[in-house]
Amino acid sequence: MPDRSPDSLAAMPTPGRRIVAVANQKGGVGKTTTTINLATALAAIGRRVLVVDLDPQGNASTGLGIDRNSRAHSSYELLIGAAGLRESARPTAIPKLSIVPSTVDLSGAELELVDAEHRCFRLRDALYADHAIDDYDYVLIDCPPSLNLITLNALTAADAVLVPLQCEFFALEGLSLLLKTVERVRANFNPELEILGVVLTMFDRRNRLSDQVAADVRGVLGDKVYDTVIPRNVRISEAPSHGKPALLYDLKCAGSQAYVRLASEVLRRERKRAA
Numbered sequence: 001m002p003d004r005s006p007d008s009l010a011a012m013p014t015p016g017r018r019i020v021a022v023a024n025q026k027g028g029v030g031k032t033t034t035t036i037n038l039a040t041a042l043a044a045i046g047r048r049v050l051v052v053d054l055d056p057q058g059n060a061s062t063g064l065g066i067d068r069n070s071r072a073h074s075s076y077e078l079l080i081g082a083a084g085l086r087e088s089a090r091p092t093a094i095p096k097l098s099i100v101p102s103t104v105d106l107s108g109a110e111l112e113l114v115d116a117e118h119r120c121f122r123l124r125d126a127l128y129a130d131h132a133i134d135d136y137d138y139v140l141i142d143c144p145p146s147l148n149l150i151t152l153n154a155l156t157a158a159d160a161v162l163v164p165l166q167c168e169f170f171a172l173e174g175l176s177l178l179l180k181t182v183e184r185v186r187a188n189f190n191p192e193l194e195i196l197g198v199v200l201t202m203f204d205r206r207n208r209l210s211d212q213v214a215a216d217v218r219g220v221l222g223d224k225v226y227d228t229v230i231p232r233n234v235r236i237s238e239a240p241s242h243g244k245p246a247l248l249y250d251l252k253c254a255g256s257q258a259y260v261r262l263a264s265e266v267l268r269r270e271r272k273r274a275a
């Protein structure tokens with residue numbers, strides 16, 4: 001498949017706003033990497049994008065170059081209602097890409113919210129207050145590796161879930177739990193929530209298991225699985241330590257090109273859906 005530059009995507013029409021939770025309770029499957037690079041690709045073609053870092057680890061914030069000492073307002077304040085979206089969001093070095101960073105304080109939010117009213121709606125309420133969400137075309141929420149109250153807030157605020165799935169033996173096992181949680185959220189809090197798609201990550205061409213897992217996942221989930229597969233690529237794993245998305249660190253590497261193709265596929269499917 002020929003490489004596509006973000007420029008070639010710009011011709012696509014703008015669909016309606018999307019709030020996407022990037023979720024999988026399994027750790028280390030590529031949620032943050034997918035959030036950062038998809039967000040960058042969408043911003044590069046002119047979409048106004050917001051990343052909400054909802055993981056106390058703060059990897060999305062670090063990976064987008066936000067220094068730990070300069071996270072005065074964060075997703076913690078947003079969730080507990082101490083700050084609004086316009087105060088919490090800050091620009092990144094990438095034009096049109098903003099972020100609500102996270103700090104370790106967020107790990108306490110779960111306990112603090114346990115008795116709060118509408119505790120699953122905190123993020124949704126914060127995003128929509130004062131129409132602040134209207135500043136963005138895409139909101140990507142980087143979830144923690146857990147199905148806790150923070151993730152429930154993300155799923156309640158989102159209109160779609162993007163699931164990164166690592167090409168490894170137990171890939172499908174955890175997925176059923178995530179899908180059950182999505183059902184629960186749909187039934188109780190957010191009937192409009194849909195699965196945007198499943199993206200296979202860290203695919204290793206030299207490993208036959210990767211092929212097998214990819215075939216199994218496509219067998220079970222059919223066309224919910226994106227055609228685009230993200231390869232295992234060392235440049236992708238190097239990028240966060242430079243505080244840059246892989247797309248800026250090395251646009252030409254196979255991993256970055258895969259994320260550009262993923263952005264293109266996401267938009268193509270959205271256009272189809274809208275038609």
Ligand SMILES: Nc1ncnc2c1ncn2[C@@H]1O[C@H](COP(=O)(O)OP(=O)(O)OP(=O)(O)O)[C@@H](O)[C@H]1O
Nearest residue numbers: 027028029030031032033145202231232233236237
């Ligand atoms: N395609 C890839 N090729 C090589 N390394 C990758 C790739 N995708 C992600 N990684 C690396 O794998 C590790 C886990 O990725 P990432 O942090 O995106 O996963 P995560 O699901 O967000 O993890 P967590 O559950 O801890 O939040 C990171 O070190 C990341 O740099």
Ligand SMILES: [Mg+2]
Nearest residue numbers: 031032055059
């Ligand atoms: Mg992460």
